[in-house]
Amino acid sequence: MNTEKAVLNYFIQNLGNYTSGEELSNQLNISRTAVWKAVKQLKEQGYEISSKTRKGYCLVDNGVLNTAFINKYLHTDNLDLHVYETIGSTNSEAKNISSQRHSTEPLVIISDQQTAGYGRYGRKFESPKNTGIYMSILLENQHQNDLNPGLLTTAVAIAVSRTIKKLFHKDTEIKWVNDVLLDGKKICGILTEGVANLETQSISQVIIGIGINYTTPLELFPAELRERVGSLKELAEKYHVSRNMFIACCLDEFFAIYRNYTSADFMDEYRELSVVIGKEVRIKQGNKIITGVVSTIDDLGRIVLTDGQIFSSGEVTKIRY
Template sequence: MSTKEKILARLKANEDVLSGEALAQELGVSRTAIWKAIKELEKKGYQIQHTATGYRYQPSDILDAKEIQAGVQQAIDISVQETSTSTMKDAQLAVMDGKKSPLLIVADMQEAPRGRFNRPFFAAKQQGIYMSMLLEPKEQLQELPQYTILMAVAVAEAIDELLGVDTQIKWVNDIYLNQKKIVGILSEAMTDIETNSLKYVIIGMGINFSIPQENYPEELQEKATSLFPDGKATITRNQLIINIWNRFFDLLTDQTTYLGTYRKKSFVLGKKVTFKRKDHTYVGTAAAITDTGELVVDLGEEKMILSSGEISLSSIQ
């Protein structure tokens, strides 16, 4: 552990002011080294109060692998990156590199974020959460939970608990707050070609955390928002990440409730929806969500079952 990391750990563990002299003596370095380390921490975004008698740590929204790892109840490996082209691609590369799972990859900024059907989404440095989890399921293919749906419930419930709000879910993978999108979720499977069996599952997501509303592109102003649209977060990203994955692993252990919660939080059921299949446009009423996460749409004379992997709703009324 570097001097900088040791100082950060000591400041976090102590609510009182710690003097530079006491830190220097404890760590066996000069006071100048302490001062330089403090400056380096502040450059990274850590908030440290300077007083006449020393330093005090202030709550800082800095992604911290050790803090996340300590808070998540499941044993996972964590990689925090300053920037990533795509955390989904990073997870795929991790498989090729022989990395262990579960592996959580979190980025402070994502340069080429994408969602379902390779659609891009808006990202902002230090104001969003961009992460992917690499899992190695032990179940048979037919026994696998609907990961996208389970993840949507975990994210929605984690946000509701920490912020005291009531999020809603748009089939199949978007979380909404105040009728605007705040989270997009994407799940991908990797198969073993030789055995034709499922090998890995990657669940990725982008969360609009504290992007000021005025910073969104004009075409997204009415469609997207953040958990803290004024840019002033009352919780840290680490706290939300920890809460999300604890909820996810709880639901994964007990899979009896997530589908019911998903249906209750759906703002699609009972609404008129429009979608396309094979270049034909259909309009019907979203009637139900099946036990395998498919959307049943009542077209009047018939009912059509939509799979999340092949279709997307173009409008909801």
């Protein structure tokens, strides 16, 4: 391992604590000059390293996305985590990788910015840099037919909601199927895409794309969206939660559910947070528009109307409260 990496690793293992140059040089068996040079190089690479006389150095999570920080906060093992500065779309990248990989480990692609981020129905997903969370999780089908895209979308919505509750002590609401709302404004959208295996006619992989307006200034959204979108900016600042920490917590919450997600034991929580149950809605499916009153969301994540109709996809376009 080169000196710079060794110093970075040491800082990460001791996050939040100051270490003197002397201590670093003793621990890593390198000269004081080598310590000084490594710190300088790390700073040039964008790491924020605070230094205090008599106390030494301390690495600061200043909000820049970083695999090392995410891994440090993460409690889930065996994730193949990749962080990019900029990318077209994390979902597209996960799809590209999906055809070439042999590993069964879940793959997580995160980017600071997306130049071609997309949402449901191919809509553009605004993905400005330094502010949002754009992340895709690629899951491999390990047991027969255990990937249910609809139910996985609901599982992620619950994981995001639990993360917000845990880190910011705030309740969210969920608009079926993929929007997480805070104070009535959309702060997170989820887009789940299945990769079909034509031979076995089953879903062999699933890519779950999660887009969160974290500290995104609302002015960056087109005027027509500004009324309906929100962000976690105020809460993230109030509780000093970096994107790295939020991502790690969200992944932990999701994988805790995923282990046993087909049991659907998180669905009661989903129904509690749902803003559509008991409401009159309009569901758009292609050119078809169906109206009705929502009776429930079933344990497969489908919307059930009081007249018995069941939908596993579609867009709830209007809700009468």
